[in-house]
Amino acid sequence: MSYLVLARKWRPQTFDQVVGQEHVTRTLQNAIQSGRIAHAFLFTGPRGVGKTTIARLLAKALNCEGGPTPQPCNSCSNCTEISASNSIDVLEIDGASHTGVDHVRDITEGVQYRPAKSRFRVVIIDEVHMLSNQAFNALLKTLEEPPDHVKFIFATTEVQKILATIVSRCQRYDFKRISLRDLLGQLSALAEHEGFACDEVGLSLIAREADGSLRDAESLLEQVVTWGDGQVNAQTVRQALGVADRQVLFQIVEAILANDPAAVLRIAGDLYEYGYDPRRLCRDLLEHFHHLVIIKVCADPAVLSDLPDHEVTAVQDQAATRSLEDIQRLFSLLLRAEEEINQTAYPQLAVEMSLVKLASQPPVMPIDEALAQLRALSEQLTTSSLEPARTPEPAPADPQESAPASTPAPKPYPPAPTPPVSPVPSPRPDTPPRPKRPTQPRHPTCSRFLTLRPAPATGTLGSVFWLRSKRTSCRCFLPSSRASCTISIRPC
Numbered sequence: 001m002s003y004l005v006l007a008r009k010w011r012p013q014t015f016d017q018v019v020g021q022e023h024v025t026r027t028l029q030n031a032i033q034s035g036r037i038a039h040a041f042l043f044t045g046p047r048g049v050g051k052t053t054i055a056r057l058l059a060k061a062l063n064c065e066g067g068p069t070p071q072p073c074n075s076c077s078n079c080t081e082i083s084a085s086n087s088i089d090v091l092e093i094d095g096a097s098h099t100g101v102d103h104v105r106d107i108t109e110g111v112q113y114r115p116a117k118s119r120f121r122v123v124i125i126d127e128v129h130m131l132s133n134q135a136f137n138a139l140l141k142t143l144e145e146p147p148d149h150v151k152f153i154f155a156t157t158e159v160q161k162i163l164a165t166i167v168s169r170c171q172r173y174d175f176k177r178i179s180l181r182d183l184l185g186q187l188s189a190l191a192e193h194e195g196f197a198c199d200e201v202g203l204s205l206i207a208r209e210a211d212g213s214l215r216d217a218e219s220l221l222e223q224v225v226t227w228g229d230g231q232v233n234a235q236t237v238r239q240a241l242g243v244a245d246r247q248v249l250f251q252i253v254e255a256i257l258a259n260d261p262a263a264v265l266r267i268a269g270d271l272y273e274y275g276y277d278p279r280r281l282c283r284d285l286l287e288h289f290h291h292l293v294i295i296k297v298c299a300d301p302a303v304l305s306d307l308p309d310h311e312v313t314a315v316q317d318q319a320a321t322r323s324l325e326d327i328q329r330l331f332s333l334l335l336r337a338e339e340e341i342n343q344t345a346y347p348q349l350a351v352e353m354s355l356v357k358l359a360s361q362p363p364v365m366p367i368d369e370a371l372a373q374l375r376a377l378s379e380q381l382t383t384s385s386l387e388p389a390r391t392p393e394p395a396p397a398d399p400q401e402s403a404p405a406s407t408p409a410p411k412p413y414p415p416a417p418t419p420p421v422s423p424v425p426s427p428r429p430d431t432p433p434r435p436k437r438p439t440q441p442r443h444p445t446c447s448r449f450l451t452l453r454p455a456p457a458t459g460t461l462g463s464v465f466w467l468r469s470k471r472t473s474c475r476c477f478l479p480s481s482r483a484s485c486t487i488s489i490r491p492c
């Protein structure tokens, strides 16, 4: 018997065996169960996620002798023929080699005849986006109103290239990339069943290389098994596929976060000697910093579903060493470097210089924290500058409660308040006497001379006092009322 590759050997034979596309399989099964089966389906999604597999499963579910059934038996003649791709009523063609209008015309004419032995004529066109516009247009009429015994299933990786008139006539199903955990689970089950000696690190590397495609993962596993004689571990995967150990990636990021350019250069040099593509290194680092930002923003480790548990813990530890702004800045620098690296003829040199630049970036302080510190510093300076000029506050004097004889007089400003009724000062012998100004009090803030007027209540001149409490303010004789103190005039 000829050898069957793992991807074909492990192709799902029931809807339950499909990995990572539950939203599609469940909908299709429910549609079959309830009899709401569309006449045209469009499966779109990345490569190797199960589009063709589910198209064949749908054909089996429709044509199974016990069906239509959501659980095809896989034992009747129709099921076995479809599994072997030799059913006369299931036409599976490649859109890339049937692009012309003549090919489509052959299809539309052929489906007018009833199926030979099955319930439906099923036409599966893979990579349907390769059809020409004329071919699509030739398909429109049949696709809109096909005979009752015809079902169309289209599969494509580039749905944007398909005419909107075609898409609107189909029931569209978007297939998802398969998560790393699902890939790991499937690879582990496969390896255990096949008797391969695998460890989790090796399988994680393969699953990551597969980039969401189960078919790629199975093909890579087979390649590694062949190279390593049944051994699948980090070393055999690195040597067979030429990928870097994830641990090395963590070491580089660790060195960048620790501001250690020498260590970064040493690790990058080792990777280059090993043959690791510098552009690939840059992309991996971008992905790693992206993970750091995600775990910084969302504390829930479940958001990093594409990473195994031990790597999630390591990412959390690294993210805790820097602020979010810091990691975002490193990501931006790396993103700009990646553009330059893709354009230069010396990618290794460009990568090394970029890594040195990253490792030389000092940690930045978050703007909120910096502003808070500046604010605290400003308050501290203000307080210290005001303290020497602080004067003891006089007790607030209420002109209605305090009498001049019984209440101690508040501290006057200027130091010796002089009653305006005796304005004549004692003249100094060496200076000419100034008649009125020296006896006039000054405002404590602006030092302007205060004009004393008779209090309106008594009609007599009073003493001038500086009162800080606005409660006790009586009259302010300043030109501007912005002064922080008030002037009170009391009758003598």
Ligand SMILES: [Zn+2]
Residues within 6 Å of the ligand: 063, 064, 065, 066, 072, 073, 074, 075, 076, 077, 078, 079, 080
């Ligand atoms: Zn069957």
